[in-house]
Each structure stands twice: as C-alpha cells, then as structure tokens.
Amino acid sequence: MVNAINDALDIKLKDDDSVIVYGEDVGVEGGVFRITEGLQKKYGADRVFDSPLAESGLVGTAVGMAAAGLRPVIEMQFSGFTYPGFNQIISHASRMRNRSRGKYPMPIVIRMPYGGGINALEHHSESTEAIYAQIPGLKVVIPSTPHDAKGLLISAIESNDTVIYMEPKRIYRAIKQEVPEEKFSIPFGKANILAKGNDVTVVAYGAMIREVQKAMVLAKEAGISVELIDLRSIYPIDRDTIAESVRKTGRIITVTESPRSFGVASEITQIVTEDAFLHLEAPPKRVTGFDTIVPLAKGEHHYMQSGEKIFYEIEKTVKY
Amino acid sequence: MFKEFDPLKKKTFRLIDNSGKVINTKWFPDLPNENIVKAYKDMLFARTADMQTVSYQRQGRIYTYPPNYGQEAIAIAAGQVMRKEDWMVPAFRELGALLAKGVSLKEVFLYFMGYEDGSIYKDAHHVLPMSVPIASQLLHGVGIGYEIKYRKKDEVVFAFVGDGGTSEGDFHEAVNFAGVWNVPVVFIVQNNQYGISTPFRMQTASDGIAIKSVAYGVRGIQVDGNDYFAMQVALSEAAKLAREGKGATLIEAVTYRKGAHTTSDDPTKYRTKEEEMEWDKTDPLIRLKKYLKSKKLFTDKEEDKLTEQYKKEVERQFIEAENYGPYPIEDVFQYHYEDMPQDMAAQKNDYERFLKWKEARK
Numbered sequence: 001m002v003n004a005i006n007d008a009l010d011i012k013l014k015d016d017d018s019v020i021v022y023g024e025d026v027g028v029e030g031g032v033f034r035i036t037e038g039l040q041k042k043y044g045a046d047r048v049f050d051s052p053l054a055e056s057g058l059v060g061t062a063v064g065m066a067a068a069g070l071r072p073v074i075e076m077q078f079s080g081f082t083y084p085g086f087n088q089i090i091s092h093a094s095r096m097r098n099r100s101r102g103k104y105p106m107p108i109v110i111r112m113p114y115g116g117g118i119n120a121l122e123h124h125s126e127s128t129e130a131i132y133a134q135i136p137g138l139k140v141v142i143p144s145t146p147h148d149a150k151g152l153l154i155s156a157i158e159s160n161d162t163v164i165y166m167e168p169k170r171i172y173r174a175i176k177q178e179v180p181e182e183k184f185s186i187p188f189g190k191a192n193i194l195a196k197g198n199d200v201t202v203v204a205y206g207a208m209i210r211e212v213q214k215a216m217v218l219a220k221e222a223g224i225s226v227e228l229i230d231l232r233s234i235y236p237i238d239r240d241t242i243a244e245s246v247r248k249t250g251r252i253i254t255v256t257e258s259p260r261s262f263g264v265a266s267e268i269t270q271i272v273t274e275d276a277f278l279h280l281e282a283p284p285k286r287v288t289g290f291d292t293i294v295p296l297a298k299g300e301h302h303y304m305q306s307g308e309k310i311f312y313e314i315e316k317t318v319k320y
Numbered sequence: 321m322f323k324e325f326d327p328l329k330k331k332t333f334r335l336i337d338n339s340g341k342v343i344n345t346k347w348f349p350d351l352p353n354e355n356i357v358k359a360y361k362d363m364l365f366a367r368t369a370d371m372q373t374v375s376y377q378r379q380g381r382i383y384t385y386p387p388n389y390g391q392e393a394i395a396i397a398a399g400q401v402m403r404k405e406d407w408m409v410p411a412f413r414e415l416g417a418l419l420a421k422g423v424s425l426k427e428v429f430l431y432f433m434g435y436e437d438g439s440i441y442k443d444a445h446h447v448l449p450m451s452v453p454i455a456s457q458l459l460h461g462v463g464i465g466y467e468i469k470y471r472k473k474d475e476v477v478f479a480f481v482g483d484g485g486t487s488e489g490d491f492h493e494a495v496n497f498a499g500v501w502n503v504p505v506v507f508i509v510q511n512n513q514y515g516i517s518t519p520f521r522m523q524t525a526s527d528g529i530a531i532k533s534v535a536y537g538v539r540g541i542q543v544d545g546n547d548y549f550a551m552q553v554a555l556s557e558a559a560k561l562a563r564e565g566k567g568a569t570l571i572e573a574v575t576y577r578k579g580a581h582t583t584s585d586d587p588t589k590y591r592t593k594e595e596e597m598e599w600d601k602t603d604p605l606i607r608l609k610k611y612l613k614s615k616k617l618f619t620d621k622e623e624d625k626l627t628e629q630y631k632k633e634v635e636r637q638f639i640e641a642e643n644y645g646p647y648p649i650e651d652v653f654q655y656h657y658e659d660m661p662q663d664m665a666a667q668k669n670d671y672e673r674f675l676k677w678k679e680a681r682k
Contacts, residue, residue, distance in 0.1 A: 020470070046470055052500055057459055057493035064463020067448060068407075070470070072463075084489070091453045092460070098655040099449045101440045105658065137656050160658045189661065236661035 002172050004146035004179050005035050005111075008153035009073065011183050013043045019157060020065060021048045023058060023075030023111075032077055033113060033172055055085030059110065063092045066162075067104045073157055079114035079166065080123035093162040094137030105160040106137075109153070113169035114142075115207050115257055116304055119297040126294055127206075127258035132164040133235040133267075139188055140164045140234040144209040146177045148232060151186030158185065168206035175210075189236035193245070197227035199318050201245040202310070203268055204255040205231040212255055214307025215314060222311075224318050234264060242268060243275035250281035251317050255305055260288040282320035287313045321347060321557050322539045322569070327530040332574065333554055334544040338601050340610025342549075349553050357617055359400060359548055360608050361626060363392040366416040367605060368630040369425055370579070373432075376638060377583040385432050388415045390546075390578030393604035394510055396420070397551035401559055402478055404445055407468075409461040409479040412450040413510065413577075417478070421447045425634065429641035436651070437644070446475075455485035458494035458507060465503030465568070476562045477505040478555075484515020486532065487523050495570060499537040504562035506555065507570045510545065512577035513599075517590040533570035545573030546604040549611075576602065649675075 012019045021036060021043075027050040030037030040048040051058050055076060062072040076082045082089070089110065096104045116125035132140045139161055143149035149167070156163040194209065195216065204212045209230055216226050227245050231238070246252050252272050254265035265286035272284055287310055289303050325333045335344045342348050370387045377385050388395065391413065399420025402408060408421050419425065422444035431438025431450065439449035451457035461479030468475045485491055486509055498505045509529045513520050526532060533540025539561070543554045551573060558569035576599035580587050587596075600606075612618035653660060653668050660668075 020466075052493070052497055054489075054493045054496070056456075056490055057462075057497050060456060060459025060490060060493070061463035061466060061497055064409075064460035064465070065467050066463070067460060068464045068467035070467050087453060087456060087490075088459065091456060092451075096449075097657070099436060099439055101436055101651075102655050103440060104448070139657070236663065239662070 001143070001146045001149045001167070001175060002033060002035055004150040005153055005167065006037060006039070007179070008150045008157070009036065009039060010042070012073075012154060012157045013039060013047060015183070016071065018069060019047070019071045019073060021073045022051045024053055024077050025050055026075050031075060033169060035111075036075070055081060055083070056088050059085040059088035059093060062108045063088060063096060063106065066106045066108050067096065071107045071157060073109040073111065076110060076112035078124050079112040079128055080126050082112055082128075089138070089162075090135050094135050097161070098137060106162045107160045108162045109156045109165050110162065111165045111167060113172070114166045115168050115170055116294050116300055117170040117207065119300070122296060125300065127256065127289070129166055129234050130258055130263045133264065138162055138164055138235065140166065141188060141232060142166045142168065142206045142234060143232065144168065144171070144206055144230050145175060147179050148186060148192070148230075150179050151184050152232065154183060155185040155188060159188070166206070170207040171210060186232070188233045189238055190233065191238035191241040192230040192232055193227065193241065194230050195226060195228040197225035197249065199225045199249060200251040200253060200314055201227045201229060201242070201249045202253045202255060202314070203229045203231055203242060205234070206257070208255045208257055208305060211305050211307050212310055215310035218307065218311040219314050222315065224314060226314065237267065237271070239271045239275060242271055246272045246276040247279045250279050251320075253285040253287055253310070253313055253317055255287045255310055257289050257305060259291045260286050261291050263288060282317045285313055285317050321553070322541055325541050327528065327534060327540045327542060330527060332542045332544055333550050334547050335549040335553065336547055336607060336611055338607055340607050340614055347553055349549060349556070351552070353615070353617055355400065357612065359396050359552075360605070360612055360618060362396045362399065362416055362420065363548070363605050363608065364623065364626060365630050366392045366395065366419065368627055369415065369634045372631060372634045372638070373429070374579065374583060381642065382429065382432050383434060384582045384584050386413050386582045387579035388413050390599070390603065391510055391512055391575045392416055393548040393551050393608070394508065394545045394573045394575060397548055397555055398478055398508060400552060401555040405473070405475045406559070407446040407448070407461070407464050407475060407477040409448050409457050409464070409477060410450050411454070411457060411480045411482060411485065412452065413482065414480050417480075418444075418447065421445070423447060424637065426637040426641045429638055430644055433641055433644070435644060435647065436655075455481050455488035455490040455494070457481070459490055459497070461505050461507070462494050462497045462501065462503055465498065465505040466501055469501070469503050474563060475504065476559045477503075478508060479505055480508050480510065482515065483509060483511040483513065483520050483523055483529065484518065485509070486529050495533065495536045495538060495568070498568035502565075502567040504565075505568040506558045506562060507568065508555075509570065509572045510575055511572050512575045514577055514581065514591070516581040516585060519590075528572055530570060530572035538567060539569040540572070541569070542572045542574060545575035546602045546607065548604060548608050575604075578603075
C-alpha cells in the first residue's frame, strides 16, 4: 500500500504542476512511514517539502493555496495529531466553497494514517472517520488494498472538494497486490462487493476488511455464506449497494475500529432500516471498538476486532 | 525605514500630529493632492456607511454588525496601496479596504443581513470572504503567498487581524510560516485596544505587537494607525519589499475602536468616557481634515455636501440589499460540493415535499 500511495502521488505530481505535497518530515525523509520517499528528489523542494511542525499551519496554508488555484496534498503524521488543525478543517477547508458560493473551491487532500494494531504510543491508534464524515463539505475515503489506495488517491487529488484520505497504517505493508502501473481512478461514493454471499452482509473498510476475511474462513466452515462489502467511501456513502445486499441477505453487520455510539456502523444501521426495513430478519449489528479511548499497546487487543470476534457475531446474527 | 523604526527601538512611525501638522518630513510621502483628498472622502464614506448601518441595526433592519469607525485610515490606506491583482484577506473590520477592492456596500449589507451571496464579491478580484474564526485567515494569506512565490507572480497578500487575534496560535503559526517560506505577505494588525471587552494589556505582556516580528525573522513596524500618511507609507514600503522577493512584514497599526465590537456589545461597561475622549483627539478623519484644511484642499462646506450625498448612496444600496428577495432552497445545498451527494439531494427533496404538504394545508 505504501508503494501504491507513493505511486499515486508521483503520477499526480508529474501530471499537474499545481499539485504540492508537504507536511511534517515528508521532504528529505519521505515521511515517517516513507510514503513520500524519493518524491522531493524527483520534483524539487518547492513541490515536496517539510513544513514547520504545526498542523493548523499545515491545513490553513493549504486553504490559502487552494484558494489561489493550487492542489495541496498535505500529510498529517498521524490522525491523532490532526486536532490542532481541526479548526482549519471544520471552519475553512470544508466551508470556503459554500461561503464564497462556489467562487473558491477547496481542492485539498488531507492524508492521515489512522487506526490501531501497531503497538504505538498514545494518540497513534484512533479511528476518527465518523468525526470527519459529520462535517458538511468534506469527503472521507479509506482504502483497504494497494489497488484502491492508488485509485482513490488519484480521485482525491483530482477532486475539487476537500478529501480526508485515511490510510489504515496497520496494513501499510501487509498486502502484496499487483497494481496497474498507469493512472486510474476509483469514483467516490461507490462501495466494492469483495465477496458474494447469501446469509449475511458484512460492511467494513480499511484494516477491518482483512479481519472480516479471517472470519469468513470460519464462517465457511460453519456453512455460512457472507457477502462482504468494502465501503471505501465513508462520505458520500453508497447506500444503494448496502441496501440492495441486505434485501438479499436480510442480515447486516458493520465492522469498524472506531467507537460504537454515533459512528459509521450506526449510520449504516439507519440506512438499512430506511431502505430495507421489510427485508430484515435480524437486528443490524455493530461490531466496533468500545466507547472508550483505545488502550495502550498491552490492552489494545481487548479493543480491536479480530476474525474470531467477527465470526462470533456473524454466527449470532445468522442464528437470530 | 524598517531599520530606523525597528520595533526593538520602541518607536512608533508617525508622520502627522493630532493637529494635522507634518512632524516627520524625511518619510512624508510625495502624494498627488487628489489622492489625499480621495483618501479623506473614502474615509468619510466608510464612516457615514458605518454610522448609518448601526442605526439600521437599531431599527431592526439588519442583524449584528461590527462597526469600523475610528479605524478608517488603516483600511483606506490599504485600499490605496493594494493593486487589482493583490490579494486581500480580511478579518471583518476592514470596510474601506473591501470597498476599495471592488466589493460593493450592498454585498456587505447582504452578508450581515444573512445571505451568503454577500460574500461573492462579484466585481472584486482576489478578495477572500470575511473570516469569523479569529486569526485563522492569516494562514490562508500565507498559503496564497506560497502560490504567488511558486508561480513567480507579481502579487502581494494583505492579511488583516485584530489585537485579540494575536493571542491565537494561528497568528504565530502564520507569521512563522511566512518567515520560513519567505512569502510576499503584509500582515496588518489593527490594534484597536480591545478584543470585544478585553483590553490590550490583558492580551499580551509584550511591548506591543510589532516586536513579535523579531522572533519570527520578519520585518515589523509599529505605526500610528490613525495617521493616514504613516499607514500609506508603511504599507507601500512593505508591499514594495514583498514584490522584490524580500518576504513578509508585520505592521502593527495602533488605533482605537470608537464604536462597539459589534452592535450586540456595550462599551460603556468596560471603558471610561475619559479614555474615549483622549483617543478622540487622535481621530483619523479629524487629523487628515486638519491637514487638508491647512493646505486649502478641503472645506467643511464640501464635507456637509458630501455627507448628504453619501447618506443617500448608503441608503440606496441598503434598500437594494433589503429587497434582495427570499432565500432559495437550492442555495442551502448547492454550494457544498462540486456534485451534490445523493444523501444531500434526498434531504432537499424530503424538505421540498414537506413544503408542498404545508402549502396544501393552507
């Protein structure tokens, strides 16, 4: 996935001189996860560079660059470091288009590694996609494979709206996949059906896809057929694909690693309640983190969703 | 100039005194008389508009409004220095500068009446909408500055903030980024002595704001913000250096907010009449008028005539804004994204169905 993201940045830097990539340590070092490695050398220090260590400064200057016609792609070192820049995101990046009645679109991409499972320090493990999805004016996408990482990032950079591009850092280097070398894009708002099935629909995204796939091995042994939907785009959300699947299976489980209440899983539950009410054979289930802070490394396994845990919930829902 | 008035020397750049007399000939600008007269007329227009808007607000014809009076010299000088291609990044108390950039008074009225359309600035070039979150706009100015430098354009950014805003982190991040990136930005701090009710001494223990530029490695200067000539020169010099690739300048314009913070606020609660009268002596209009009269360039009679004319013009634009019409449902939704998301479109349709139902019940 690291290579795929780097590749997408490389393609867009080459293709469009209004693309500017900057953030903390993204220049010479290539970012703490090496996502931007080699890009400064290739495109020069006026297009790929280190910013002072200030997240509000990062987002705020990106708003200005976008107003002046550039396409800044900025990196938040970790999603948990974004909060000092939150005011610029919620007060300006997401609002400037509406405030100026379309005069100043905000073609900004805010990349941020998110999620747990890497034994990191505090503030390095949370999943905050629901917070961003609640903000009018933003788009929020999360890839689960190298292929999608590339296609979604190219779409994000080409989008004239601000995109929160969240990277599941736990699987940065976990999946090997052939990715087309040429430029391609994946449209926002389109989920991807990864596996067809009849008994239960499971919706997930990011690093949770891999955990659901582990659960599906157990489900298969138990004779349960799972339809797996990779959401890919949190907002806008692909309600049609979800509802259509549930009209077939009658059951739905959403797996996220964010807190449960007021989250993406709750939103999906509401979508199927509205659009597939008469087809439901079991209550929609949310398999998520707790409404707690992600525990530090030694306690994190209690919080994270595993294949086994997801299978446990699948079995309960199917037997309901 | 920036050397002579280095903020560490604790000097204030001032060219005329309260009686309108030139006190510094070395830096006094060689401006055509008509420009100086125009500056006064523009200040008078801004003040007339302000006074009238406050009275409209009292009549319940417009919502909350932040008056500018007392601070006109800063905005008018900036308005004269800014070129068409230059960027203006306003806070929300720069009426004269907005008008100079081509924003119409009608648009300003629309904004404060509750129409986003008031931020379109149809005939203005390179002006960002007013920014309510304090000091956050300064970073936008720095980002624009980066684009100017990257594209090698001949443009300068004029970014405004108040004294209260200098306590915000974004002020410091903006000046710091501007220093590191060496971008063509002129920061203008309107130090009007109050952040709503909080006096300047409660904002910072430092000796003024200009001195903060030293730590960020950018030029800084403290200017008498009620002296049109001093503001004109300081802004021109800062813009000239910015155009030459010499980076940012922080201008502290010392002034006094003669009115309330906004029409929702009552200054008698937190400041004395004596203090107000002391600052009245430095009023930018009175000072410039005294200068003009001493040069026989302007008379009270002209002022009376102009004021009447301006009042009518303000009234005309206000009434146009008042008659702007209803707020279409589309306008709630259509500007958020390039393409309206499905859910948002469904919400709009639901609402329209409700309105039809409501209409049918009548």
